[in-house]
Amino acid sequence: MKFGIVARRDREEALKLAYRVYDFLRVSNYGVYVDKDTHENFPHFSPKDVLPLEEMDVDMIIVIGGDGTVLRVEHKTSKDIPILAVNMGTLGFLAEVEPAETFFAISRVLEGDYFIDERMKIRVFVEGITVPDALNDVVILSGVPGKVTQLKYYIDGELAEEIRADGLIISTPTGSTAYALSAGGPLVDPRLHAILLVPLAPVALTARPLVVPDSSSIDIEVSTEREIILTVDGQFYTQLLPNLTIRIEKSPRKTKFVRFSKRIYPKYTLKIKKKF
Known part of the structure; x- marks a missing residue:
């Protein structure tokens, strides 16, 4: 599999986590590319692995940020590439994975233990x-x-x-x-x-x-x-x-999210209660 990585540009924790994910995948011998804007805000990635988001041709994009970051990826990619969203935003309605669960979630992806949630x-x-x-x-x-x-x-x-x-x-x-x-x-x-x-x-x-x-x-x-x-x-x-x-x-077209649980309401309603 080939992976793309995109991080929220204004949060150092998101950028650092993106680098850890990048390093993990690279050491594990997977193809991995980093969004150009992410690299500009955290210039520790290898330049040879940096691409504009519009040019990414990968099997999955790992997005580390809030809903705004997910929407930015959606608007800049021309292909319907599955998105694994890690919540580094305020609420993250579009993200299922919390930061502490990141590497467990990636391990499940590598094992094929996930499904695709298609959104209209x-x-x-x-x-x-x-x-x-x-x-x-x-x-x-x-x-x-x-x-x-x-x-x-x-x-x-x-x-x-x-x-x-x-x-x-x-x-x-x-x-x-x-x-x-x-x-x-x-x-x-x-x-x-x-x-x-x-x-x-x-x-x-x-x-x-x-x-x-x-x-x-x-x-x-x-x-x-x-x-x-x-x-x-x-x-x-x-x-x-x-x-x-x-x-x-x-x-x-549809947006494709990587999911691990088919239970919608526990997290869905909890986030609504937090917001209101």
């Missing part, structure tokens, strides 16, 4: 603009803070809602624990095949979150004279011209 992603279609797929969410925001945006969204061609709000979050079940939850959206089991639409600070309190099948095609009409901002997973941002339509559909 959503794809955005905007005329003339290439937008990356989202693992967590796509957010449409007013380009002027404090100004509301007029939005209509259609589900499979039928008008579902018309709102005036600060924006709209379109989320996967995986992203239901992120921005969508803070905006009043429901927690959705990541095993469900669904897409969430959560209004951001709607003027009318009757505008409620909506959950639709992931087979749905969602068209969002933005009726405003101001520019709007489109964000994807907090990693990609672009400004869009006013009065346009955005289409959201399930992506053919």
Whole structure:
């Protein structure tokens, strides 16, 4: 097997653990490559093993960091490479492994004692603009803070809602624990095949979150004279011209996480309680 290693760049503990993992795999005669940004923040890796994340062609990427680091990897790799995520963030909803369990988890991987948890992603279609797929969410925001945006969204061609709000979050079940939850959206089991639409600070309190099948095609009409901002997973941002339509559909791509337990709720609910 060939491994890639990516660490959270602003935490020395994560960078040091990344080096220990790198050294362990190299001594064990496995191919191992280190993300260029990780090396720049901890220049102790062999330069010959350093690659830009976009160029990594490996069997698995070991990510040592929080959810933001996992999302950065997702947005910079063009292939659906399985991710083993070690939690060096605040909560780490996307990570199953705690730092103290790192080498035990790697040993299980080397023995083939793991399974792949596939998570759905959503794809955005905007005329003339290439937008990356989202693992967590796509957010449409007013380009002027404090100004509301007029939005209509259609589900499979039928008008579902018309709102005036600060924006709209379109989320996967995986992203239901992120921005969508803070905006009043429901927690959705990541095993469900669904897409969430959560209004951001709607003027009318009757505008409620909506959950639709992931087979749905969602068209969002933005009726405003101001520019709007489109964000994807907090990693990609672009400004869009006013009065346009955005289409959201399930992506053919999936994110693959390395897992060791099929029990979701013990860790899932514990992290929710810690956050709230």
